[in-house]
Amino acid sequence: MNLEIFLQYFINGLTYGAIYALIALGFSVIYRTTEIINFAQGEFVMLGGMFMFTFTKICGLNLWLALILTILTVSIIGIIIQQLFIRPAINSPLVSIIIITIGLSIAIQTTAMLLWGKNSLMLDHFSKIETIKITDEIIIATQNIWILAITIILMFILHYFFEKTMLGKAFSACASNPTAASLMGINRNNMVLLSFFISALLGGISGAILCPLTNVNYHIGLSFGLKGFCAAICGGIGNNIGAILGGFMLGIVQEVGAGVISSGYKDAIAFVILIIFLVFKPSGILGQKWTKRV
Amino acid sequence: MKKILGYFAILLMILSLFANCAKKEEQSAPQVEEKIKIGAIFAYTGPASFLGEPEKKTAEMLAEKINSQGGVLGKKIELIVKDTAGDPQKALNAIKELVQKDGVVAIIGPTTSGVSLAIKNEMNNMQTPLISCAASEDIVVPIEESKWIFKTPQSDRMAIEKIFELMKEKKITKIGLITADKGFGLGGAKQAEKLAPQFNIQIVANEKFSSEDPDVNTQITKIKSKKPQAILCWDTDKGSAKVIKSIRTMKLDVPVYMSHGIANDGYLMAAGEAGNGVILPCGRLVVLDQLADTHPQKALLKSYSDEYMAKYNEKPNQFGGYAYDSLMILVEAIKKANSTDKEQIRSAIEQIKNFSGTAGTYNFSETDHNGLDKSAFCIVEVKDGKWVLVQE
CATH class of the missing domain: 3.40.50.2300 (Response regulator)
Structure with missing residues (x-):
């Protein structure tokens, strides 16, 4: 096996890993506060791509302005969804809420289909120079660098937010013990709202930075949601660092596996990893044992 | 209140059932x-x-x-x-x-x-x-x-025969194959594998991709390492646009042939500049304006x-x-x-x-x-984001 080719697979895997990590984080953040698995998470990614297309290609806005607007729009959609659909049902059994999120996913997809049509839409890369050639075998798309850089910056910001700010600490408190947190005067509803805001924001960003590399159409969210979910489970759902590790692990193993073994088994590789984790370490890389709250 | 609403809903449902039946009878009776x-x-x-x-x-x-x-x-x-x-x-x-x-x-x-x-x-x-x-x-x-x-x-078989004929003219003997892992792509892969020996063509890399893959850089990397003289990609427009983008990103500079499944403007839209240079056999609708007026299909x-x-x-x-x-x-x-x-x-x-x-x-x-038969195909090349007739 040629080392250079192996490195190329690894680089491809890193990009996927970054995206999966962002989506897994989205799952994780909502799960921590509510124990809900939000199956509409992948749709935020799709919406991120779609709004990025709308703002850059249709409105002709500057890239960074478009990026900020995209993130804002998708986050607001996240808030609206929480207010309209999740909040009224927040005291229902978990299964009901999870089914609501599945319904939401279908509704968002269909709406996107009606708004943006059924064709794949193309976005421009962030940089004019699209690729950097290192050797004959190793070629890096500049968009890959953007994706990695933005992901890492975002992770530091989130880390700072959860560990150092009052709001972030309140959020963590609410996640680990909602009753005690509410006795301390933390409004759980607001924290749930915050979790949807953050996870929609993460989804929106990942869509906006990923879609220049691929294309965007109304049904890309589903597979990203699934892979992100895999990553979240592998990393230990509810654990932010775990989600990041899970995402990168999944992305890299999947791409290297596809390259070395066969691309026909690409998805199979991802799901075999999921099954291995579910059987041998259901709590994930960093997760605590699953316990039921009494 | 809720109970009353519930009863009302049930009543409505029953009524609508009746309404449906009535409507059906109405429709089916005279129109048989x-x-x-x-x-x-x-x-x-x-x-x-x-x-x-x-x-x-x-x-x-x-x-x-x-x-x-x-x-x-x-x-x-x-x-x-x-x-x-x-x-x-x-x-x-x-x-x-x-x-x-x-x-x-x-x-x-x-x-x-x-x-x-x-x-x-x-x-x-x-x-x-x-x-x-x-x-x-x-x-x-x-x-x-x-x-x-x-x-x-x-048929995919005829399209691939047509492509292999073109390749033979250009003395291409080693190709990389990349196909979707669904019906159309799998059919194309099967035909290509079957027909290649007849044209003295060797498939040096045979990769698959799923419509859910965001890009196919990994597959292209692998194909590139096998040094093919041309690429044959078999999928409809969305997937093919993805493939050509990855081929351009990975700087794999060989001729690319594709299926008649991409012959609609969705491909041009999704592939953009990267889509240029692709050659394919397809029906004549996309190059309608370029057909000679005497062509039997034109009217x-x-x-x-x-x-x-x-x-x-x-x-x-x-x-x-x-x-x-x-x-x-x-x-x-x-x-x-x-x-x-x-x-x-x-x-x-x-x-x-x-x-x-x-x-x-x-x-x-x-x-x-x-x-x-094969006469149903013309050969088209994508140039400057347009379909250009190469061979009527």
Whole structure:
């Protein structure tokens, strides 16, 4: 096996890993506060791509302005969804809420289909120079660098937010013990709202930075949601660092596996990893044992 | 209050049930035998909807036109369109409903090769003619298992033969193959593997990708390491756009050949600049303006294109053309058989010769349920984001 080719697979895997990590984080953040698995998470990614297309290609806005607007729009959609659909049902059994999120996913997809049509839409890369050639075998798309850089910056910001700010600490408190947190005067509803805001924001960003590399159409969210979910489970759902590790692990193993073994088994590789984790370490890389709250 | 509402809801439901029954009786009583019912199943939602939608629109437009010209055998046709969403299970339910409940005489569609293959057996069991709008040759081969199955698009086998001929002219002997892991892509891969030795072509890399993969950089990296002289990519437009983008990103500078499945403007839109330079065999609709006026297909293509533009205010594509051909062939067969008996329609389709369609001239026979030959293809190259005719 040629080392250079192996490195190329690894680089491809890193990009996927970054995206999966962002989506897994989205799952994780909502799960921590509510124990809900939000199956509409992948749709935020799709919406991120779609709004990025709308703002850059249709409105002709500057890239960074478009990026900020995209993130804002998708986050607001996240808030609206929480207010309209999740909040009224927040005291229902978990299964009901999870089914609501599945319904939401279908509704968002269909709406996107009606708004943006059924064709794949193309976005421009962030940089004019699209690729950097290192050797004959190793070629890096500049968009890959953007994706990695933005992901890492975002992770530091989130880390700072959860560990150092009052709001972030309140959020963590609410996640680990909602009753005690509410006795301390933390409004759980607001924290749930915050979790949807953050996870929609993460989804929106990942869509906006990923879609220049691929294309965007109304049904890309589903597979990203699934892979992100895999990553979240592998990393230990509810654990932010775990989600990041899970995402990168999944992305890299999947791409290297596809390259070395066969691309026909690409998805199979991802799901075999999921099954291995579910059987041998259901709590994930960093997760605590699953316990039921009494 | 809630209880009352609940009762009210139940009452409403019961009422609506009655209303439905009443309506049905009303409809079915006088209209029996008045109309010829034709089923159509297209994937007008779901991942293949960019193919299914023009098919549905075309079929509906054409049915309207046929009826305004007096219908078939003095009866109006009633086109019952159902959505498959590209899902084999939904398609199976749809064909059962169409045949058993609606009592259609034949079905046109479905959109994709995978779904066509999935419903093949059931159509044979129900002994109802199906004219598929999907390209894989396996749909109508072997003929013993395809008694009731026909299809209008040019076969993948012929397209690949055409491409291999071009490659042979350019003395290309080593190619990298990249195909989608679904019906159409798998069919293409199978044909390419089978035909390559005949043209002294060696497939040095054989990769698959899924429609859900965001990019195929890994597959292209692998192909690149095998140093092929050309790439053959087999998928419809979305997937192919993804492949060509990755080929350009990975700087794999060899000629790229693709399938007739990309021949619609969706590919140009999704691939952008990266899409230039690709060579493919396809039907003549995309290069209608560049055809010589004397070309036998030009008049038909132009009238289809104009009517579609007038009705929907958008350009038609070859997929709509397949639906056009399917319905026209079916109508022709019904006229020929002078009956709506399924067996007679089936054998009448086999008798259709020299029938001009949007995809080419059809010559069906008992052993050929596609009816097209290689002359149905022209060679097109993508240049500056446009389809350019290379070989008529």
